[in-house]
Amino acid sequence: MQAVFKKREMKTIVICGYSGVGKTTFCQRQPFSIDIDSAEIPKDEKFVKEYLKRITACIGRYRYICVSTHAVLIDALADMKLSVVLVYPDLKLKREYIRRYLARGNSYAYAKNIESTWHINLETLKHEVRFPAIVLSSGEYLLDWLPYLERITSVSYTHLTLPTTSRV
Numbered sequence: 001m002q003a004v005f006k007k008r009e010m011k012t013i014v015i016c017g018y019s020g021v022g023k024t025t026f027c028q029r030q031p032f033s034i035d036i037d038s039a040e041i042p043k044d045e046k047f048v049k050e051y052l053k054r055i056t057a058c059i060g061r062y063r064y065i066c067v068s069t070h071a072v073l074i075d076a077l078a079d080m081k082l083s084v085v086l087v088y089p090d091l092k093l094k095r096e097y098i099r100r101y102l103a104r105g106n107s108y109a110y111a112k113n114i115e116s117t118w119h120i121n122l123e124t125l126k127h128e129v130r131f132p133a134i135v136l137s138s139g140e141y142l143l144d145w146l147p148y149l150e151r152i153t154s155v156s157y158t159h160l161t162l163p164t165t166s167r168v
Contacts, residue, residue, distance in 0.1 A: 009060030009061075010032065010061075010062070010063050011083065012058070012059045012060060012061075012063060012064070012065060012082070012083065013064050013065070013083045013085060013149060013150075014055065014065045014067060014077060014082050014084045014085075015064055015065065015066045015084075015085055015087055015142065015149075016067055016068065016069045016073070016074055016085070016086045016087065016131070017066055017069065017086075017088070018069050018087065018088035018089060018121070018122070018125065019068075019069075019101070020089070020097045020100045020101055020104075021089065021136060021142045022142040022143055023035050024037075025141065025142075025143060026141075026142045026146075027064070027066055029143060030063075030064060030143070030146065031063075032062050032063035032064065033062060033063060033065075033066065034064070034065055034066070035066040036051070036054050036055060036065060036066065036067050037068075038051065038067070038068035038073075041054070047070075047072070048073060048076050051067070051070075051073055051076075052076055052077075052080075055067060055077075059082070064149070066142075069088060069121070069125060071124060074086075074128060074131075077131075078130045084131045085131060085132050085133065085134060085149065085152050086125055086128060086132070086133040086134070087133070087134045087136065087142050088122060088125045088126075088134075088135065088136065089136045090135050090138075091118075091119065091122045091126070093136070093138055094118045096138055096139075097114070098111050098114070101114065132152050134148075134152065
């Protein structure tokens with residue numbers, strides 16, 4: 001008699017994280033997680049299709065899929081009926097994030113580009129209502145929210161912040 005094991009698919013949560021929120025570190029420390037870096041996908045007319053192809057290939061195989069917050073990607077994810085959560089910093093943390101980019105080795109040009117689009121990008125995310133959102137406070141990272149990710153994606157929340165007294 002031979003045992004037959006059926007591979008069980010796991011529930012997947014797609015995390016659309018703004019640059020610098022800690023997607024890569026989250027995936028390095030959290031089992032069954034993958035960071036699909038948008039920098040590895042050419043920004044041409046096939047960008048969204050290729051990104052979605054990579055995401056789709058990971059659904060059910062990974063618990064958490066970390067992706068970017070490109071508006072065209074968020075629009076496409078909304079049509080897919082997935083568990084998605086947005087993660088981005090509070091609007092007033094621009095200086096902190098510029099320091100994060102430079103400290104992790106991003107170029108000055110990269111930091112300057114994010115700085116120039118900071119307000120418009122974060123205001124766009126702030127007004128996104130199709131998915132729950134985690135708004136990071138100073139010193140917070142995606143990993144700080146790990147205990148809350150399950151609840152956030154299963155209940156209808158809008159924009160959340162951790163109480164300062166209960167940081168993980």
